[in-house]
Amino acid sequence: MQNLKFIIPLALFGLLGLALFKGLSLNPREVPSPLIGKPAPEFSLPSLQDASYPVSSRELLGQPWVLNVWGTWCGGCREEHDTLLAIARQKTVPIVGLNWKDDNALAQDWLRQLGNPYAVVAEDRDGRTAIDWGVYGAPETFLIGPDGLVLYKHIAPMTMEVWNTKFLPRIEAARAAAGSES
Amino acid sequence: MTSSFIRGGLIALLLAFAGHALAIDAEDAFADPVLQKRYESINRELRCLVCQNQTISDSNATLAQDLRREVRDMIAAGNTDDEIRDFMIERYGDFVLYRPRMTPENFLLWAAPVLLLLIGAVVVVRVVRRRAQESDIETDGPEAGQS
Numbered sequence: 001m002q003n004l005k006f007i008i009p010l011a012l013f014g015l016l017g018l019a020l021f022k023g024l025s026l027n028p029r030e031v032p033s034p035l036i037g038k039p040a041p042e043f044s045l046p047s048l049q050d051a052s053y054p055v056s057s058r059e060l061l062g063q064p065w066v067l068n069v070w071g072t073w074c075g076g077c078r079e080e081h082d083t084l085l086a087i088a089r090q091k092t093v094p095i096v097g098l099n100w101k102d103d104n105a106l107a108q109d110w111l112r113q114l115g116n117p118y119a120v121v122a123e124d125r126d127g128r129t130a131i132d133w134g135v136y137g138a139p140e141t142f143l144i145g146p147d148g149l150v151l152y153k154h155i156a157p158m159t160m161e162v163w164n165t166k167f168l169p170r171i172e173a174a175r176a177a178a179g180s181e182s
Numbered sequence: 183m184t185s186s187f188i189r190g191g192l193i194a195l196l197l198a199f200a201g202h203a204l205a206i207d208a209e210d211a212f213a214d215p216v217l218q219k220r221y222e223s224i225n226r227e228l229r230c231l232v233c234q235n236q237t238i239s240d241s242n243a244t245l246a247q248d249l250r251r252e253v254r255d256m257i258a259a260g261n262t263d264d265e266i267r268d269f270m271i272e273r274y275g276d277f278v279l280y281r282p283r284m285t286p287e288n289f290l291l292w293a294a295p296v297l298l299l300l301i302g303a304v305v306v307v308r309v310v311r312r313r314a315q316e317s318d319i320e321t322d323g324p325e326a327g328q329s
Contacts, residue, residue, distance in 0.1 A: 031231060034275040101244060127248045134273035136231035136245055 033134055033153040040067075040144045041132035048099050048107055048121035055096070055122035060144070064151075064171045066095045067142040068118070068158070069130060071102040072110045074138040080157035081114050087163055088117035093171055097121035100130045100138055143167055145174040206239055206246075211254045224253050224266055227280050237280060 035041070040057060047053040068084060070077040088095055097118035099107045104123065111121070124130050133142065143152040151170050154162055212218040225239035230246040238246040238253075249270070256266045270278045276285065284292050 028234065031275060031277050034272060101248075127244070128252075131248060131252060131273060134275070136274065 029137075030155050031136070033150070035134055035142075035150040036153060038150060039148050040142070040150045041129070043122065043124075043129040043132065045098075045122035045124055045129060048097070048104065048111075048123045051123075055120050057148075060094070060096065061146070061148050063146050064093045064174045065144050066093055066167070067098055067133070067144060068095055069098045069100050069133070069135050069138045069140045069142075071100045071138050072106045073102065074100075076157040077139045078114075080139055080159070081117070083158045083160055083163070084117035085115050086160065087158070092168070094119035098129065098133075098135075099123050100135065101125065101127045143170055146178040206242060207250065211250075212257070217257055220263065221250075221254060221257055224257075224263055225250055227267075228253070228270055229274075229278050229280055231274060231278065 042057045044054050044056040044058075047055050084095060095118050097120070099121050101124065104125075107121075107123075111118075122129070133140075137155065139157055141154045141158050142150055145151045151174060152166060154166060210218050211221050222239060226237050228238045228249060230236045230238045230241040230243055230249070232245045233241045233243045236246075238249045240246075252269070253266055256269065261269075267279065276282060276288075282288065
């Protein structure tokens with residue numbers, strides 16, 4: 001009984017220490033998105049390649065899709081570009097590009113020179129749509145389910161590992177859930 | 183003689199620009215001083231997420247500029263401060279606030295000081311009571327033996 005009096009505070013202190021120690025390995029730049037599990041913000045923006053053609057988030061309902069926020073000014077976007085091309089070749093889901101506060105000509109050159117992984121690219125010139133999506137640093141990649149809910153957000157350049165471990169399982173699960181409902 | 187004159191001139195110049203150095207925008211967002219004050223005080227409460235540890239009123243990052251524009255437009259559209267804060271929280275989460283709200287997730291953090299104080303008080307009361315009892319026994323003991 002007397003021992004217990006010493007063990008309880010010691011155990012609490014140990015737990016606190018453990019929690020704080022774990023906090024050291026967290027990345028403070030990865031701010032959890034409040035959008036996860038909520039309806040994806042709607043947008044209707046001009047297409048990068050053809051301003052008269054609107055890109056609307058409503059048209060994408062009914063299937064899982066990926067929104068990739070990029071800009072030619074963003075180093076990480078160049079870094080992930082080849083990965084995006086490889087993912088696009090798999091043809092699992094459409095990748096929609098959100099060209100964030102960029103120069104139209106530069107962005108089109110970029111896609112011509114490096115290849116275009118996007119099914120369609122929406123041009124967010126004034127950055128308002130990016131704010132709606134809570135974007136704070138490109139590249140950011142969202143996964144949206146067939147029901148229009150945001151399933152996942154990846155902050156930092158996309159890698160094949162992230163795609164295989166974080167995105168693909170969620171895409172499969174979303175497809176399975178949508179299939180069983182219909 | 184001339185150097186102190188130049189120094190005086192430089193100080194006067196610095197002072198003349200000091201007011202401008204405080205504001206990040208090139209010019210005031212609102213002509214109305216009340217609205218301008220609201221605009222500035224909201225900006226000072228919102229975190230710039232690309233340049234963490236700065237508020238959007240401290241930073242000239244593109245995102246900070248865009249968020250200031252959003253604040254300005256919402257004030258101009260007649261939104262309240264709370265509506266503007268909610269707009270930011272919906273998109274960027276509670277992390278965007280420099281003055282955190284009380285939420286179910288962080289309730290323990292808010293309650294911790296009170297809880298710890300209560301636990302401490304209980305422990306102190308118990309210890310003091312027991313010591314009082316023990317000392318009663320000690321002082322009673324010898325007297326009882328003597329009589």
